[in-house]
Amino acid sequence: MKILIIGNGGREHSIAVKICGSKSFIDSKSILYCTIGNPGIDKIAQPVNIKPTDISSLLNFALKEKIDFTVVGPEIPLSLGIADEFISKNLSIFGPVKSAAEIETSKIFAKDFMRKHGIPSAKFKSFSSENIGEVKGFIETLNFPIVIKADGLAAGKGVCIAESHADADSFITDLTSAKIFGESGSSFIIEEYLEGFELSIFAITDGKDYVLLPAAQDHKRIGEGDTGKNTGGMGSYAPADALIDDITYQKIKERIIEPVISGMSKSGREYKGCLYCGLMICGNKGNFEPYVIEFNCRFGDPETQAVLPLIKSDFLELLIASANGNIKNYKLEINNLYAGCVVAASKGYPDKYETGKVISGLDNIPGNVNVIHSGTVYSDDRKDVITSGGRVLSLVGFSDKSLTAALENAYKGLESINFDNICYRKDIGRKFYELLRQKD
Ligand code: AMP
Ligand code: GLY
Numbered sequence: 219m220k221i222l223i224i225g226n227g228g229r230e231h232s233i234a235v236k237i238c239g240s241k242s243f244i245d246s247k248s249i250l251y252c253t254i255g256n257p258g259i260d261k262i263a264q265p266v267n268i269k270p271t272d273i274s275s276l277l278n279f280a281l282k283e284k285i286d287f288t289v290v291g292p293e294i295p296l297s298l299g300i301a302d303e304f305i306s307k308n309l310s311i312f313g314p315v316k317s318a319a320e321i322e323t324s325k326i327f328a329k330d331f332m333r334k335h336g337i338p339s340a341k342f343k344s345f346s347s348e349n350i351g352e353v354k355g356f357i358e359t360l361n362f363p364i365v366i367k368a369d370g371l372a373a374g375k376g377v378c379i380a381e382s383h384a385d386a387d388s389f390i391t392d393l394t395s396a397k398i399f400g401e402s403g404s405s406f407i408i409e410e411y412l413e414g415f416e417l418s419i420f421a422i423t424d425g426k427d428y429v430l431l432p433a434a435q436d437h438k439r440i441g442e443g444d445t446g447k448n449t450g451g452m453g454s455y456a457p458a459d460a461l462i463d464d465i466t467y468q469k470i471k472e473r474i475i476e477p478v479i480s481g482m483s484k485s486g487r488e489y490k491g492c493l494y495c496g497l498m499i500c501g502n503k504g505n506f507e508p509y510v511i512e513f514n515c516r517f518g519d520p521e522t523q524a525v526l527p528l529i530k531s532d533f534l535e536l537l538i539a540s541a542n543g544n545i546k547n548y549k550l551e552i553n554n555l556y557a558g559c560v561v562a563a564s565k566g567y568p569d570k571y572e573t574g575k576v577i578s579g580l581d582n583i584p585g586n587v588n589v590i591h592s593g594t595v596y597s598d599d600r601k602d603v604i605t606s607g608g609r610v611l612s613l614v615g616f617s618d619k620s621l622t623a624a625l626e627n628a629y630k631g632l633e634s635i636n637f638d639n640i641c642y643r644k645d646i647g648r649k650f651y652e653l654l655r656q657k658d
Contacts, residue, residue, distance in 0.1 A: 220285045220286050222276075222285045222289070223250065224270045224276065225295075228561075228611075229522045231590045234252060237289070252264070252265060252266065253265075253270050254266070254267065256591045256595065257595065257603045258591025266279060273300050276295075276300065277303050280307075287310050289312045289313070290313035296314060296319040297316065297371065298316070301314060301316070310542065312490075314491045318490070318491075318515065321515055324370060331485075335477045337478065342410070347394070364408060366390065366406060370402030371402055374450050375568075393406050412509050416497065418496055418497070420517060420521070423489060424544065425479065428493075429548065429550040433457060434454050434458055434518075435455060435649065436451045440563075443645065448568070449609070450608070452520075452609075455524050455557065456525045475493070490540055492540075493513060494518050495513060496512040520612050529552060530552055558621060558647050560632055562613065563608055563641045568608060573606050576597070576602045583631050589611055590612040591603075593609055613632045615630070624647075
């Protein structure tokens with residue numbers, strides 16, 4: 219088989235590693251391609267120099283090279299209709315069609331859909347230039363803090379937790395007058411602030427049936443103790459399922475996952491691929507109430523780095539079963555492992571950050587650690603690997619003993635790596651134990 223991965227960040231590197239380790243991939247002597255690639259991905263996949271947003275060139279490449287299966291990592295190609303284009307040419311692809319991807323690409327669509335299907339999420343109202351005069355009245359129905367979200371994609375930066383009227387006014391002005399996110403922010407929602415802890419759950423679905431991968435927890439803030447600015451994610455761990463009980467798990471399935479899959483199907487937007495559920499688990503032990511914070515139409519980054527290694531059954535077959543409508547016959551098996559992922563970032567991230575720093579120690583990684591590349595490139599003379607992004611590497615540690623041991627391995631891996639002004643959080647996973655204690 220010839221397999222093409224679209225995207226070249228940490229999520230796509232993790233997907234590539236997992237596909238290469240799949241029995242079906244090895245047995246069929248398959249070849250893996252990846253758009254653009256990076257120094258980590260290039261070790262296992264042939265780079266293809268086409269941008270993930272250049273859908274027509276990707277389609278031509280897939281037809282010419284007779285690609286058997288394509289896996290889409292990021293949301294942007296999905297929002298541009300890559301799945302629709304490939305399917306129209308009988309090419310098999312993992313990821314939802316454009317109309318289904320709207321569950322991520324339009325917050326207003328997602329919130330209206332949830333309201334219509336009774337899926338629990340924060341109380342909200344959507345606004346555009348037509349009803350902007352009603353903002354003040356709606357805010358008066360909520361207590362501060364309140365949450366304001368740009369409607370469209372904004373690279374994870376379109377959300378403001380406003381502590382006061384002044385915060386809210388200034389963000390709304392940024393969205394609507396200064397247009398800091400372009401058209402993505404010309405419409406927006408205001409919603410109530412939910413108190414609880416966050417959980418990321420990936421459902422792999424073929425539009426009818428689904429399997430749930432182990433739950434994970436992201437660490438979105440830049441600073442230790444979940445302080446400072448929001449980032450794309452500074453670390454993750456899995457499994458996080460011990461944080462919730464069976465009843466809560468059942469609520470997540472019955473109130474969230476199943477109504478999404480059936481509701482999307484009924485509205486002619488059959489959802490295939492990975493449905494990322496960003497949840498807020500509210501309430502107290504024994505009576506948790508899961509609420510949806512957001513849906514994404516793809517795997518999460520950096521949760522993927524921690525979740526995929528826990529899958530024991532054939533990962534490539536899982537992705538193909540999603541595309542081919544065969545999830546019903548797929549038997550998901552999970553390893554008895556813990557995984558902790560720590561992201562090494564460039565100085566300045568999530569604002570303007572440094573690049574071009576030489577990374578040392580990549581060949582000296584201890585056992586039980588995967589090094590996943592996000593923002594790395596070769597130097598011009600190709601002698602060095604240098605930093606090129608805000609999030610540079612993910613160090614993923616494993617253990618069959620405990621999450622603590624897995625995280626120790628990740629941090630040991632980090633000790634052997636260096637680049638100028640390397641930044642990382644030292645408290646990844648700590649909140650798992652804090653939350654467990656609160657539960658008892
Ligand atoms: P989003 O892009 O919708 O995932 O929002 C980014 C982050 O903002 C989430 O991961 C939460 O930490 C926080 N957030 C978003 N919506 C809410 C909400 N309604 N209540 C509390 N926190 C929220
Ligand atoms: N980790 C958050 C995301 O992928 O959107």
